[in-house]
Amino acid sequence: xxxxxxxxxxxxxxxxxxxxxxxxxxxxxxxxxxxxxxxxxxxxxxxxxxxxxxxxxxxxxxxxxxxxxxxxxxxxxxxxxxxxxxxxxxxxxxxxxxxxxxxxxxxxxxxxxxxx
Amino acid sequence: xxxxxxxxxxxxxxxxxxxxxxxxxxxxxxxxxxxxxxxxxxxxxxxxxxxxxxxxxxxxxxxxxxxxxxxxxxxxxxxxxxxxxxxxxxxxxxxxxxxxxxxxxxxxxxxxxxxx
Numbered sequence: 001x002x003x004x005x006x007x008x009x010x011x012x013x014x015x016x017x018x019x020x021x022x023x024x025x026x027x028x029x030x031x032x033x034x035x036x037x038x039x040x041x042x043x044x045x046x047x048x049x050x051x052x053x054x055x056x057x058x059x060x061x062x063x064x065x066x067x068x069x070x071x072x073x074x075x076x077x078x079x080x081x082x083x084x085x086x087x088x089x090x091x092x093x094x095x096x097x098x099x100x101x102x103x104x105x106x107x108x109x110x111x112x113x114x115x116x
Numbered sequence: 117x118x119x120x121x122x123x124x125x126x127x128x129x130x131x132x133x134x135x136x137x138x139x140x141x142x143x144x145x146x147x148x149x150x151x152x153x154x155x156x157x158x159x160x161x162x163x164x165x166x167x168x169x170x171x172x173x174x175x176x177x178x179x180x181x182x183x184x185x186x187x188x189x190x191x192x193x194x195x196x197x198x199x200x201x202x203x204x205x206x207x208x209x210x211x212x213x214x215x216x217x218x219x220x221x222x223x224x225x226x227x228x229x230x231x232x
Contacts, residue, residue, distance in 0.1 A: 040225075042223065043220075097218055100213055107160055108160065
């Protein structure tokens with residue numbers, strides 16, 4: 001089963017709201033990722049978790065707060081977002097790279113976020 | 117620094133035509149991995165292939181084939197006898213194995229439209 005699930009599929013939030021995006025995988029992967037994708041652009045990496053610890057933060061604003069409660073779950077907490085944060089947010093997972101191998105990432109269907 | 121160039125922004129073909137999507141990459145790593153992903157209108161990125169820098173063998177999977185040439189730093193993707201269901205954005209991506217082994221560098225994508 002190469003499935004990554006994400007909820008919700010769509011989210012509309014005001015600039016003062018607090019919301020969370022959820023991601024789940026049951027492939028035994030120990031690396032999980034958050035990407036942001038604007039229309040007609042490639043995905044941009046935001047965060048990487050390896051063995052439930054944050055290993056990469058691509059200088060993302062603090063209004064985005066990731067959390068990895070266990071090896072299967074990944075959350076992205078949103079607070080005080082701006083309209084320019086409206087995008088497709090993609091979660092992915094992979095085997096953890098071991099220093100000599102880079103593995104393919106499996107993506108979820110994404111959450112389409114609109115900030116009003 | 118790593119870079120992936122997909123010079124073809126959009127390609128339109130008629131069903132049953134063959135089509136080749138170009139990918140040119142730049143990296144200073146001696147060990148690296150190349151990937152192709154498909155993103156249909158639904159938004160989910162679908163993994164198609166992973167190839168490491170030491171394996172220049174071409175690969176065929178059904179109607180899909182990939183041509184990896186280190187001499188020209190290219191990793192091109194051919195769809196034979198295209199179908200309407202092949203309509204999507206296709207991304208080529210590159211990953212090293214040192215430090216940023218988790219990080220994918222994406223090209224800008226090629227929008228493929230297959231018409232009846």
